[in-house]
Amino acid sequence: MLKIAWSEIYVLPLPPKHRFPMDKYAILPEQLRYEGTAKEENFFSPNILEERHILNTHKPEYWQKLKNQTLNRQEIRATGFPLSEELIQREITIGQGTIQCALFAKEYGISMNIAGGTHHAFTDKGEGFCLLNDQGMASHYLLENKLASKILIIDLDVHQGNGTAEIFQDNDSVFTFSMHGEKNYPLRKEKSDLDIGLPDQTEDALYLSTLEATLPRLLDKVMPDFIFYQSGVDILKTDKLGRLAVSSQGCRDRDKYVLGLCHRHKIPVVVCMGGGYSPRIADIVDAHTQTFRLAQEIYF
Numbered sequence: 001m002l003k004i005a006w007s008e009i010y011v012l013p014l015p016p017k018h019r020f021p022m023d024k025y026a027i028l029p030e031q032l033r034y035e036g037t038a039k040e041e042n043f044f045s046p047n048i049l050e051e052r053h054i055l056n057t058h059k060p061e062y063w064q065k066l067k068n069q070t071l072n073r074q075e076i077r078a079t080g081f082p083l084s085e086e087l088i089q090r091e092i093t094i095g096q097g098t099i100q101c102a103l104f105a106k107e108y109g110i111s112m113n114i115a116g117g118t119h120h121a122f123t124d125k126g127e128g129f130c131l132l133n134d135q136g137m138a139s140h141y142l143l144e145n146k147l148a149s150k151i152l153i154i155d156l157d158v159h160q161g162n163g164t165a166e167i168f169q170d171n172d173s174v175f176t177f178s179m180h181g182e183k184n185y186p187l188r189k190e191k192s193d194l195d196i197g198l199p200d201q202t203e204d205a206l207y208l209s210t211l212e213a214t215l216p217r218l219l220d221k222v223m224p225d226f227i228f229y230q231s232g233v234d235i236l237k238t239d240k241l242g243r244l245a246v247s248s249q250g251c252r253d254r255d256k257y258v259l260g261l262c263h264r265h266k267i268p269v270v271v272c273m274g275g276g277y278s279p280r281i282a283d284i285v286d287a288h289t290q291t292f293r294l295a296q297e298i299y300f
Contacts (some may be wrong), residue, residue, distance in 0.1 A: 002040060002295055003104040003112040004029075005097030007045045009090050012037055014081065019153050024276060024284050031285055033190030044104075045099070048135075049096035054141040057133055057167060063126040068132060078185040079126040091132040094118065098134040098270060099141050106147060110259070110299050112292065116272030117230040119161035120186070127163065128185065135228045135272065136167045139174050142226055152224035152267075153177065154215070154258060155192075157186055157232030157274040158242040165190035175222045179211065181243045194218065196234030200243045207235070211254060219265060227267050233287035241277045248283070252290045256298070259291075263298050268280055272293065 010025040032038040054063055065071050069083055076083045094115045104111035117135065120128035135153055142148040153168075155161035155178040168174040175193045176284075182197025188193065196210060211213040235254075237245040262269040271291060 001108055002042050002292075003101065003108065003111045004032075004043050004292070004300060005046055005095070005101050005111070005116070006043050007093050009086070009093050010115045012086055012090050012238075018121065019283050023281050024288065025115060027281065027285050028273075030287055031289055032292055035289070036164065036294060037289065044100065046093050046097035046100055048101070049092045053095070053099065053141055054092070054132060057123065057136040058071040059124045075125060078128075079131060080129045088131065090115075091118065091130075091134075095132050095134040095137045098138040098228075099123065099271060101270045102138045102142055102147070102268075103167065105226075105270050108299070109263065109266075110269050110271065110275075110295050112271040112272055117155075117157065117232065117274035118162045119155055119157065119230060119274075120159070120161040122166045126269060130163060133163050133167055135230070135270075136164060138270065139168070139228065143173055143237060148226035149173065150222060150224045151175070151226045151228065152222050153228045153230070154216070155230040156211075156254065157230050158234040158244055159232070159239070159275065160184075160189050160195065160197075161192065161230065162186050162188075162190040165192040165300070168193075175218075175224065177214075177218060179214070184243050185241075195280070198244060201245045203245045204247055204253070207244070207246050207250060208253055208257070211257060215258065215261060219261065219267075224267055227262055229262070229269055229271045230274045231255055231258075231271050231291050232276060233284060234275040234277055236276070236278055236287060238278040238280065238282065238283045239276065240279055241275075248287055248290070251287050252294070255291045255294050259294055259298050276277070
């Protein structure tokens with residue numbers, strides 16, 4: 001059964017200028033129910049995240065400042081959101097959702113978090129709408145509980161997973177792969193284990209051929225027994241922040257290729273939705289919905 005993490009807290013009430021990125025979290029589960037891709041039994045609401053799972057990834061000093069809302073103005077500005085208790089609880093809930101997704105993926109082969117993919121959160125700071133790194137915390141959880149020994153993070157969001165790269169820069173048990181827009185945010189890139197920077201206006205053919213030339217060899221080299229997949233749809237041509245030019249079909253082909261490889265190699269995978277900033281919310285929801293449909297088609 002496909003298990004999907006979702007909570008009402010994912011839909012954080014924000015001032016109008018910050019509101020847009022949140023809308024998809026309310027619409028996407030309703031669309032999945034409406035079209036029959038998911039039923040009520042597919043969804044689960046994450047439990048409470050224990051503090052020790054935050055501290056397995058983030059420095060105590062940063063967590064205390066975040067928990068007590070004592071970040072300075074510059075640190076708050078870097079996150080992109082006004083700091084609030086609700087925002088912190090949202091990030092905690094997302095993190096627990098990805099941990100529980102990892103356990104469901106071990107059981108069913110795949111699981112998905114409607115939020116997640118907070119890859120700009122570092123050990124000691126937040127950036128770019130990310131405060132706590134959910135895939136970082138879930139990776140450490142799996143390793144500490146001996147539920148995985150070699151993890152591959154496939155980050156295909158249009159923005160480099162800079163926080164994830166920093167978190168695992170000295171950890172040989174986690175291999176970080178980021179394929180992103182070379183000239184896009186963040187301006188200063190971190191060093192993933194493998195980075196592929198794509199030129200502006202990259203279309204389907206180059207995007208997919210690059211991925212297909214890379215990922216099978218990466219699986220052979222890394223030999224992961226668990227995968228986290230960041231499936232951002234900000235690679236779309238319609239995306240106002242993306243700078244690439246991938247079509248909706250190209251985005252679907254990307255997800256089909258990644259999920260198909262995971263399935264054929266029998267490697268459990270957790271999929272996090274990542275970014276999407278097309279002006280029409282329908283474009284974002286349609287692209288994300290394709291990923292859930294493919295998960296059902298390929299695995300169930």
